[in-house]
Structure formats: structure tokens, C-alpha cells
Amino acid sequence: MYILLFNRRSTNAEYISHFHQHNFSCVDWKQAPEATAGNCTRYGSYGALRCYGGMNNLPSIPEQKVRKLEEIIFCGWPENVFNPLIDLQPFPKIRTLTIEYSNFTEIIFDFPEMFYLQTINISWTNLSHISSRTFKRVHTLKVADLRWNQLIQMEGPLILPRYFEKLYLAGNPWNCTRNFKWLLLPEQGAAVVDRGELLCADRKYKDRLMLAVMHYKLLLKEECQSHPDLQNCTCIMHHIIPKSHIPLYTVNCSNLNFQRLPAYIPANTTMLFLNNNQITDVLPLRNNVNYRHVVDVHLDNNLVESIDVLEGGYWLEHFRLLSLRGNKLRKLPVYALDNALEDNANANLLLLSMNPWFCSCKFAMSFRETLIKYNSILRDSWNITCTYQQGDDLRQAKVLSITRQDVCKLNEDPKVHPLDMLNGVLASLILFILGKLAYDYYHYKYYGRVPWIVMKLP
Structure with missing residues (x-):
């Protein structure tokens, strides 16, 4: 945390916004008469200024009165950026700054050194990025409200003064693929009073609570780094199941000279990358309970010679993706693969080329x-x-x-097969018998001569 070096008496008392007292708001600000010209209205009894679409008439207000203003509200800031070094220069003693319903996307410089400003409210704008040092020199800042903007990420926790109390960040389309793990740390995340309401808007974690996403990421990192089987592997969370909020993990151990499948992987791992190693055996896919929920396995460019051990197992009948390109496969149990793919409605991709x-x-x-x-x-x-x-x-x-x-x-087909020779002999005998029968019939009919064998019969 930034150490406050300036401790003035004015910062110790709680400052109550005049705008909140009098219910000033920027809702429907374009309908105000001042909006057409981009002018400001001063409320002299309590040192407040409200500007609609610009500060075009500010030079007409006496400088002495402007410098005493304690509260500023900008409705519909007209520029694409907000430059606190220039835009706040006329107001050295403001205690509350509000900017709402504006199209600016960036605060191009950090706030200058300020000793009175206690509350900053920037809401309903297109602000998409804020530096961790933006409010560093606002020594008396207690509350910063950055809700309902277009903030996607933060470089890290904001550097805030010692006596800072509340930071609001809800309503922004946060990209939770970025590192927001600092929200889990008491000394850095505790100031974000609505951190339990922050929602992710990125494609991967859309509508998931940011704290839950960061919690799972932190646990996964610790688990991967602490287990010897996963040394140097990369573990990431690629999805959180809606409603049940169960995290799904990807473990990447490619190009790490693995000799075997790791005996341990984190629970809820569904995708495993082990490309370009020296793995020869896929048995853990069948008998290791840690692999029961792994549906995608990438084993390209290894030394796997057989997947016969997967035959009849649970994994082969429930996998979604198996890539075995560039291994040492020569044969596989085709009937078992056929049965598995027939019964596996989940199977989406099986790659077997380059074997x-x-x-x-x-x-x-x-x-x-x-x-x-x-x-x-x-x-x-x-x-x-x-x-x-x-x-x-x-x-x-x-x-x-x-x-x-x-x-x-x-390879070598003989010209005459023994069976063919036998068939030839049998055919010759049949022809001989038929010929003899015809010969005997002829001689008996015309000459009355019976065959010799008939005369020898008793």
C-alpha cells in the first residue's frame, strides 16, 4: 500500500456529498437546458458545480469562486479522453468528483497531487483501462467508485493511500483470463468491497464469479507446482461448468522428456497434452482412477507401440479425443476399436496417421x-x-x-496344387467308369455279350 505522507485535519472528518444531499444525478442529462451549449451550473450555497456536456461557460464564473468549489459533477464528458492534469486544474480544493454517462475510454494521465479529494465516482462511461498508479497521488482519497464502465483488466491492484477505505468495481466486463489473483489477498483485495459481485465477461468464464475463478486458478497452480509428477508442466483452467461451478483443467506436459504418463494429475482434469515425449505405454488410461475424467489425450510424437491394453476398458468407450500421430503403432485390435466407437457417443476425434x-x-x-x-x-x-x-x-x-x-x-503360388492333382485323378476315374459303362451297354445291346465281370459273379 502507498504510505500517506500528508495528514491534514480536513481528511479526518467524513465528507458528505452535497450532490447526494440534494439528489443530483446525470440521468437524462441531455434534456437539461445547459446540455445544448455544454455549460455548467454553480450551486453557490454549498460550493458545487454541475456541468452538462462540457465546461464552455466556466470562464464566465469568477475564478475565486471556482477555486473554492468542493464538489464537481460532469454529465456527458465531451472528450474521448479525460486528462486530470488539465481538466481538474481549475479546482484545487474539490472533495468529490463525479463523472457519469460519458464516452471517454481512457484517463490519459495519473491524477495530480491532491490534498482534499476524498471521493471519486466514475460510472457509466466507456473507460476500458486504468493504471494502477492513477490515484496514487490523491493523498486524501477514501472512496473510488468505478462501477458500470467498460473495464476489462487492471495491471494489478491500485496503489492507494494509507487511509483509503472503499473501492467499487462491479458492473464492468472483466476478462478473467487475466491475473486478478490479488483480489484473494487480504492486504490487496479487501478494499474492493464488492469483490464478491464481480462477474467475468470473457468468452471462457462468462457470467462466472471472478473470485471463484481466481480461487480455482490459485489452487490449481499450487497443486501443479507442488506435485513431483507434474514438475514443469503447465496447468490451466479452461472452463467452469454452469450451475455446478465445477472447474475443468488442462495439463500440458509436452516437450518435457517424459518416459511415462504421470501417475498423478489434478482432479477434474479433462485435457492432457503429452506431445513430443518418449512415452511407450498407455496403461494408466485404463487402470489409473486419476484419468477417469480425462476425455482429451494428445500423445503425438511418442514411442507408443500398442494400445491393446485399452481394449474393453472404460476410457476407450468414453474418450472424446485421442491423438496418436507419429508413434510406433503397427497394428491394433480393430474389432475392439470398432466396438468402442460404436458405443461411444462422445467420441469426436481419433488421429492415427504417421505410424x-x-x-x-x-x-x-x-x-x-x-x-x-x-x-x-x-x-x-x-x-x-x-x-x-x-x-x-x-x-x-x-x-x-x-x-x-x-x-x-x-508370395509363391505353385503352378499345380496337390488338391488340383487329386481332383484331376478323380475326374479321370469318373470319365473311365462312364466310358466303360457305355462300352458294355453297346456290346450287350447289339451282340448279346455281357461284361466279363458279370460272368464271374456267382
Whole structure:
């Protein structure tokens, strides 16, 4: 916190706004007569000035009276920026500053050194950024109301004077992908009296409470950094489920020379990246309960040789994405993969290209059928190639373009198969018997001669 060096008696008493006493507001300010000319109205009995759309008539007010003004309200500030160094210079003794319903987007300089200003209210403007040092030199500041602007992020906690009391930040479209973890710290976040009402407006955490988002982020960071299995891994929260407010995490351990899948990952991890490592085994996906909720696994460019261990397991029937490009896969249980994809309504993407597949006759045909059947899930199917034996040569082709004739020929086909020889002998005997029968019938009919074997029968 910024240390207050100037402690004046005027700062010890609670200052009550004259505008609140008299119910002054900027609502419908454009309908006021002064709005057309951009003029100010002074309320002399209590040293207040209200300006509509500018300060064009300020030079007509005696300087001595202007310098004594204690309260300023600007309705519809006319410029695109607000410059406190220049715009507040005529008012050295103001105690309350209000700027409402204005289109300016930036406070281009920090507030100058001020020793009377206790309350700043900047609301219903297009202010989208504020520096942590903006109010640093307002030594008597107690209340800053920045609600209902277009603030997306803050560089960090505002540097505020020692006796500061209340900061209001609700109603802004905060981007919670930025770092607001300081809100959780008592010495920095306690001054934000409405911090429990701050809502996220970014795409990832829209309408989630900022404090909850920051709390989950902090817990995840501590969990990842403290566990040896996740050293150097990056852990982020990528989503919070509506209503239940359950956080979902992504763990990225790519390019870290991992030899195996980590035995531990944070609860509620749904996405795991382990690309470009030296992993050979995917067994934890089947038998490690920490992986039960992991639906997306990226294992590109590893040393996985088989995924047979996943057959019949819970994970294979519930995964959403599995990427195994650039591994050492030669074969897989096609029937098991077919059954899993048939039953898994959640499956969205399975990538298997850039593996050294080997196509035997049976595997090639069933693998090809599976690629065709699930082409909407196996989206790199046209890039899956395999090696197959044709004669004495090893050939390579895309699995979807391979035919049965390519992979199902025998290496050496003999010209006459033994069965063919047997069939030939049997056919010859049948022809001989039929010929003998015709010969005997002819001789019996015309010559009355019976076959020799008939005469030998008893």
C-alpha cells in the first residue's frame, strides 16, 4: 500500500456529498437546458458545480469562486479522453468528483497531487483501462467508485493511500483470463468491497464469479507446482461448468522428456497434452482412477507401440479425443476399436496417421473398413499409410486405397496344387467308369455279350 505522507485535519472528518444531499444525478442529462451549449451550473450555497456536456461557460464564473468549489459533477464528458492534469486544474480544493454517462475510454494521465479529494465516482462511461498508479497521488482519497464502465483488466491492484477505505468495481466486463489473483489477498483485495459481485465477461468464464475463478486458478497452480509428477508442466483452467461451478483443467506436459504418463494429475482434469515425449505405454488410461475424467489425450510424437491394453476398458468407450500421430503403432485390435466407437457417443476425434502400420491381409481389410465406417471421427484417415508385402518387395500405400488383391496374394503360388492333382485323378476315374459303362451297354445291346465281370459273379 502507498504510505500517506500528508495528514491534514480536513481528511479526518467524513465528507458528505452535497450532490447526494440534494439528489443530483446525470440521468437524462441531455434534456437539461445547459446540455445544448455544454455549460455548467454553480450551486453557490454549498460550493458545487454541475456541468452538462462540457465546461464552455466556466470562464464566465469568477475564478475565486471556482477555486473554492468542493464538489464537481460532469454529465456527458465531451472528450474521448479525460486528462486530470488539465481538466481538474481549475479546482484545487474539490472533495468529490463525479463523472457519469460519458464516452471517454481512457484517463490519459495519473491524477495530480491532491490534498482534499476524498471521493471519486466514475460510472457509466466507456473507460476500458486504468493504471494502477492513477490515484496514487490523491493523498486524501477514501472512496473510488468505478462501477458500470467498460473495464476489462487492471495491471494489478491500485496503489492507494494509507487511509483509503472503499473501492467499487462491479458492473464492468472483466476478462478473467487475466491475473486478478490479488483480489484473494487480504492486504490487496479487501478494499474492493464488492469483490464478491464481480462477474467475468470473457468468452471462457462468462457470467462466472471472478473470485471463484481466481480461487480455482490459485489452487490449481499450487497443486501443479507442488506435485513431483507434474514438475514443469503447465496447468490451466479452461472452463467452469454452469450451475455446478465445477472447474475443468488442462495439463500440458509436452516437450518435457517424459518416459511415462504421470501417475498423478489434478482432479477434474479433462485435457492432457503429452506431445513430443518418449512415452511407450498407455496403461494408466485404463487402470489409473486419476484419468477417469480425462476425455482429451494428445500423445503425438511418442514411442507408443500398442494400445491393446485399452481394449474393453472404460476410457476407450468414453474418450472424446485421442491423438496418436507419429508413434510406433503397427497394428491394433480393430474389432475392439470398432466396438468402442460404436458405443461411444462422445467420441469426436481419433488421429492415427504417421505410424508405421503393417498391413497383413486380414488386418488391412478390417482396418480399411473401420476407417471408412468412422471417417467423421478418424479425420486423418486419408493420410494413414501402411507397408505391405507384394511378392519379394515391401510396398507402401494409403490404407484407403489398398485392395484385397494387393495384400492377399501368396508370395509363391505353385503352378499345380496337390488338391488340383487329386481332383484331376478323380475326374479321370469318373470319365473311365462312364466310358466303360457305355462300352458294355453297346456290346450287350447289339451282340448279346455281357461284361466279363458279370460272368464271374456267382
